[in-house]
Amino acid sequence: MRISFNVPTLLGRELEYINDALEQKVISGNGKFTALCQEFLSRLMSGSPTLLTTSCSSALEMSTILASIESGDEVILPSFTFPSTANAIVLRGGTPVFVDISPDTLNIDEQLIEAAITPRTKAIxxxxxxxxxxxxxxxxxxxxxxxxxxxxxxxxxxxxCYGQHPLGSLGDVAAFSFHESKNIISGEGGALIINNAELMSRAEIIWEHGTNRLEFNRGKVDFYNWVDLGSSFPPSEITAAFLYAQLEHSRDATDRRLALWHNYARELQPLENAEKLHLPHPPDHCRHNGHIFYLLAPSSGKRTEWLNRLDQRDVNAVSHYVPLHSAPAGRRFGRTAGSLPVTEDIAGRIVRLPLHLGLSEDDQSRVVDAVRHVAKG
Ligand SMILES: Cc1ncc(COP(=O)(O)O)c(C=O)c1O
Structure with missing residues (x-):
């Protein structure tokens, strides 16, 4: 049987909670389950307020409204990311400025950021x-x-985490995704964490269609009014009900993913020792969550060949981002800060292996055997 790259998995009471939401006869946004998810995430994020959103893309769009990005403003970001990161800038009239990544983490190379800053730069x-x-x-x-x-x-x-600090608690704001491809899911879904207290009152308004409806709900104003930019960012209670059931088991689910991740790392290490491929070695102070297990093929030609040969052995391994600076919209709307050789090299060589909670030991052994076979051949 074919081994899928990702399979969305139920973790517990998703269907029960959806039923509960239906029985309450309120299934639009900002109800009981939205509050439960927001409280859960705020607790994880050292108490920072959270607003649930329809996706990470929409949380990023809220972020760039909050950052007051306007025409001509520049925002620094990696090119090795999903288009949503850059769309959030361009939708406000801003210019994405792409910076290269570091080969050990595939994250923006912090050493290159300062040189990319100009008088127009507003955010990173x-x-x-x-x-x-x-x-x-x-x-x-x-x-x-x-x-x-x-x-x-x-x-x-x-x-x-970064050291002891949960990721999402370190920037002025942070955007999470609960898309079905992520560790914790609600089909589509996201959240915005507001760590900078000065941004909170405006974030609530942007979230609620640009109105002061939350102040009205609290009895602070007599009627609610259109007061700023905004849109329909809250997800429905059906989505929030599903998500809350996932969040309840999110720590266990992460530990299970980490076990699979470390299995791959252990089993494939001999291939790296034999210089057949390159494996991820995240720094110790970056405690990751087993979201992606990747390897790097020796060249982009080999990567294409390996993906095809893995596919022939019924293993659905996949590449990842096409660098945004070289994509048609990236060339049209953005610019690069210098050249981006690491991004271009890694994007051509990366292979992500199947990693999901339904992956059995046998499946994982089959994937490892298939990788051994293609890497040696
Ligand atoms: C880095 C990154 N940012 C944002 C997104 C968009 O997430 P969503 O599908 O929840 O909008 C993705 C999607 O995979 C992503 O990989």
């Missing part, structure tokens, strides 16, 4: 690739020196 968006933390101490220091906001694209990063 960091992406914690595969739940491995960016070098947040250095990045926060650069942002403080230059008066920039830091937005964490924490799409991959639930339950991952």
């Amino acid at each position: 968006i960091v992406v914690h690739y595969g739940g491995v933390a960016c070098e947040m101490d250095q990045i926060s220091a650069i942002a403080r020196r230059h008066g920039l906001l830091v937005i964490e694209d924490a799409a991959h990063a639930l339950h991952a």
Whole structure:
């Protein structure tokens, strides 16, 4: 049987909670399950307020509204990321400025950020690739020196840490994804964490269609009114009910993924020792969450060949991001800060292996055998 790259898995009471939401006869946003998810995530994020969103993309779009990105403003980000990171900038009229990544983490190379800053730079968006933390101490220091906001694209990063600090608690704001491809899922879904208290009152307004409806709900105003930019960012209670059931088991699920990740690392290490491929070695102070297990083929030609040969052995391994700076919209809307040789090299060689909670020991052994076979051949 074919081994899928990803299979969405129920973790517990998803269907029961959806039923519960239906029985309450309120299934639009901001109900009981939204509050439960927001409280759960806020507890994880050292108490920072959380707003549930329809996706990580929409949480990123809220971030760039909050950062007041306007026409001509520049935002620094890696090119090795999903288009949503850059769309959030371009939708506000800003210019994405792409910086190269570091080969050990595939995250933005913090050493290159300062040279990319101009008088138009307003913010830095960091992406914690595969739940491995960016070098947040250095990045926060650069942002403080230059008066920039830091937005964490924490799409991959639930339950991952930088030292003792949970990812998502370190930038001015952070965006999570609960898309079905992530560790914890609700089909589509996301969340915005607001760590900078000065941004909270405006974040609530943006979330609620640009209105002060939450103030009205609290009895603080007599009617609610259109007061700022905004959109329909809250997910329905059906989505939130599903998500809450996942969050309840999110720590266990992360530990199970980590066990699979470490199995791959152990079993494939001899191939790296024999210089057949390269494996990830995240720094010790970046406690990741087993979101992605990747290897690097020796060349992009070999990567294409390996993906085909893995596919012939019924293993659905996949590549990852096409660098944004070389994509048609990236060339049209953005610019690079210098050349991006690491991004271009890694994007051509990366192979992600199947990793999901339904992957049995046998399946994983089959994947390992298939990788041994293609890497030696
Ligand atoms: C780094 C990154 N940011 C943002 C997104 C968008 O997430 P969503 O599908 O929840 O909008 C993704 C999607 O995979 C991603 O990989």
